[in-house]
Amino acid sequence: MIKVKTKLNVDLKARGRKVISSVTEVDLGDDRPVRPKLHRVTKLMALAIRFQEMLRTGEAHDLTDLARMGKVSQPRMSQIMGLNLLAPDIQRELLDLPPQGRGKPFLHEKRIRPITAILDWAEQRRAWAEMLTQQAEFESATEAS
Template identity: 40%
Template sequence: MMQVKRTVQIDVGTRGRRRRSEREQAAVPSGRIPRVSRLMALAIKFDSLINDGIISDQSELARLAHVTQPRMTQIMNLLHLAPDIQEQLLFLPRVISGRDPVHERMLRPVAAEVSWTKQRKMWSELSSND
């Protein structure tokens, strides 16, 4: 018996994908996300991992993240900031060139303040110096 080979052509619609990726590339803003914004997002994510019971405590989190326990504490202390300050940190403008205008070290005294009213005053003074 003779075997017949058949060729099938399938259009996978790559044209639509190409257009979408071009749109996505055009929508990506230039510059980089400030480090303190990334740290704030990490602190929020880490807190949810601990609250959900996925990670037992900050010590385990530090081991998994390959940072020291004091550094993990510094990152997690960002959660002590007033919610509106946390939001502002998350949405800081991208840095086009040069150094970040706000550093985690600058926020330590603000996060150490218990009163959110005082924190907001300290934050406004800190952010106005930029």
Template identity: 45%
Template structure:
């Protein structure tokens, strides 16, 4: 009598609609990190998206973009002013860590005065003070 080789297969079971279970081949996808993405991170991404839409000519003016985005022109200006931040500050804002309890560690209102400063070195110093980090040699 010969014994057939055994077959090993990796699978996982997930819940579907109304408690139904489904079997999927392979290993399950990792769950996203718990917590919420800071609003400031989402606003920075939106500012870059809006700026790109204006530069490429998708919208003729900020007023058109504000109308389509369903925000006031003043609010659109506040959002777009985030693109005046130094590139390294923008990158830090885009990579803020998610948080799960309490308020966000940084708010847009706190960053607005920094974006109004035209000198990037001064922006970096102000941002370092805001976040509690020490700035580099200046």
């Protein structure tokens, strides 16, 4: 169990001025198993597929409708929906990514966005393979340091 205690000391000075100092204790003795965390891009890919289905069935009329329901801007909704333009095998790989480790992940939606702009699936697959090679190099360099 993670316990975080924060103690605030507030001293009231003349004329309403306050001096606040804090003391924080952190106990990281966690006995619970850590649940694996899904990549954000995996969640976004699943959302894009779900949103596409909502458009197909008529639950939403257009991207503006979806953006309003998702409480995001219309341009952001367009970015998310762009993931549907990826080749089906790339979409499957995004959905099947292994759980995320600690730290910032190499694969994220902004890095994948240029691939979604490529219309030819063969070219997308080539760019995807190149990105996976870069990821492997990045991870091996990170582990070495």
